[in-house]
Amino acid sequence: MKIQLLLTGNELMSGHTVDSNSAMIAQQLAAKGYGIARKVTVGDDSAELLAEMKQQSQASDVLIVNGGLGPTIDDLTAQILSELTGQVIEENIIAKEHLINWCQRHRLALNDANLKQALLPAGVEVIPNPVGSAVGFSINHNDCLIICTPGVPNELKPMMEQTIVDMICQRFPNNKEPSTIRFQTFGLGESTLQQLVNNQLSDWPEEVELGFRSGMPLLEIKLTIHDANHSQLQQQCYLRLSALIGDYIIGPQSTTLAEAVILLLKEKNAQITTAESCTGGLIAASITEIAGASSVFEAGFVTYSNSMKAVMVGVDNAVLLEQGAVSEPVVVAMANGAMVNSGADYAIAVSGIAGPDGGSEEKPVGTVWIAWGNRYKLNTRRLRFNASRQWFQKMVMATTLDLIRRDLLGIEEEPHYLRHYSR
CATH class of the missing domain: 3.40.980.10 (MoaB/Mog-like domain)
Structure with a gap:
């Protein structure tokens, strides 16, 4: 047909x-x-x-x-x-x-x-x-x-x-309706994932089609069969692949990073807040576009200027002058201040140079300091995303949501992308 x-x-x-x-x-x-x-x-x-x-x-x-x-x-x-x-x-x-x-x-x-x-x-x-x-x-x-x-x-x-x-x-009746298991991942590229399968799952059965749909920021993985008799084999392949890349799996079907974070926060009966500079509220927007986000998110802070970092989330002016806005002490202060002002249990804070101008030799365009965690333990990292302003902002948003997801799950091993973007 x-x-x-x-x-x-x-x-x-x-x-x-x-x-x-x-x-x-x-x-x-x-x-x-x-x-x-x-x-x-x-x-x-x-x-x-x-x-x-x-x-x-x-x-x-x-x-x-x-x-x-x-x-x-x-x-x-x-x-x-x-x-x-x-x-x-x-x-x-x-x-x-x-x-x-x-x-x-x-x-x-x-x-x-x-x-x-x-x-x-x-x-x-x-x-x-x-x-x-x-x-x-x-x-x-x-x-x-x-x-x-x-x-x-x-x-x-x-x-x-x-x-x-x-x-x-x-x-035109069709008895070949496919059955597909779909799930979303973050932090693995298509070539990296395919090589992992080649190396670790070299006996992958031809009855189960392995497919990828690359998006921004997620990579969708699809396991498709065209015969219902192969459903058990399909499930076995999913379990083997999950064991191989489990930490990078965000969720089934079209799950977003924000949805995964919201679900985990609900399970813990906890709330999150954001303090954003270079992303201009994009992280908060990705959370609040999900229905039901109000149960885990009450406030976020867009502190684009130095003065607003001081006024809105209590960053010390002396720290801003000595260290600069794009620095570890500043994002730590932003995260702590946001949690104090909102009463939230968890926080994400970011300050960076989205470009295309404003960089220096010490802090080139694409540099971002991020802080994530809770009121008892904050993690920090300096990363660099050498790309367009819009891509930089989306990657900072996605990376921070994934890191807080991992924190909520208690995953201690660092994802490989942190090493790649730590420059």
């Missing part, structure tokens, strides 16, 4: 819009054991669209057309499908009712431009759009199921989840 994807729109061709839809479509289909054989992107050109739609419908079992369903003159998908199939354009009752209800919900008047979205080729099956004004639709042509979808990502995703994937599964 062959699935092809046709993406439409001048904005995609010009680069003004970055295509995220094809990745989402592929991921949704892959979860059911289907793959995309080919994808093509074309602009809002009638002749090009018709030629591609004709060629792809002849060469595939399913053709997903993405984009071109809107109310403007350059939204051409319905018209091109009409020309391809020989079905006349007519007002679709279901699509019109959807438009009327959508406009009423949004307190908008139904105008002629919107009504264009109800003009569809005769004989199509409407696909509900729970978010936007344009319904999707499908039709069989050339022994191909052609599915036309809106280009707006937050409209397309629920349509894929609620209707389109099931439509394809019913039309």
Whole structure:
């Protein structure tokens, strides 16, 4: 069974819009054991669209057309499908009712431009759009199921989840639905991890696919099988890999560093605070974006200037003058002051030089002092992340969250990345 994807729109061709839809479509289909054989992107050109739609419908079992369903003159998908199939354009009752209800919900008047979205080729099956004004639709042509979808990502995703994937599964049943164990790691690169597997787990079975998805800051590891009879083997591989890299595993599925820290703090009935300079509140933001964070986090302090370090978290001005803001005594004072002022049990404090300017020979751009721990024991480290300002800030955020995670777990062995970035 062959699935092809046709993406439409001048904005995609010009680069003004970055295509995220094809990745989402592929991921949704892959979860059911289907793959995309080919994808093509074309602009809002009638002749090009018709030629591609004709060629792809002849060469595939399913053709997903993405984009071109809107109310403007350059939204051409319905018209091109009409020309391809020989079905006349007519007002679709279901699509019109959807438009009327959508406009009423949004307190908008139904105008002629919107009504264009109800003009569809005769004989199509409407696909509900729970978010936007344009319904999707499908039709069989050339022994191909052609599915036309809106280009707006937050409209397309629920349509894929609620209707389109099931439509394809019913039309082309698949007994090869994969089963995947996914988990997140921090502090190991793909090549390092692969070499560990090569050296320590050289008898890795071919029935279990080992995959990686590198992100920032986490690395996702996937163990996939295509036969339910191999589930025990899959679990054995997971246990062996966990024993090899256990300290670097953050959690299952899409667990973030902040989620892992929050869970551990809840288990200890403890609270954490942050005192941030070079990260500008990024560490606190990563914590508070998680629902339920208020049970473990009441306050954080963004002390960007020296004067605010003194006023907000009680750093001694004499220490600031003698040692400089980017120093061990300052981050220790920041962490202790933040815990005193917030009443928290644990703290993270950072002060560094994010760049691109402001460095010196003694403290080059990318240098950061960090402190993490509790009111009885604080750990400190000087690190250097030689990268862009944004990457520096994200790495400081991720590193400090991982270090406090390790502290909460009672892991005493230092992760290897500390040695790598200690310069």
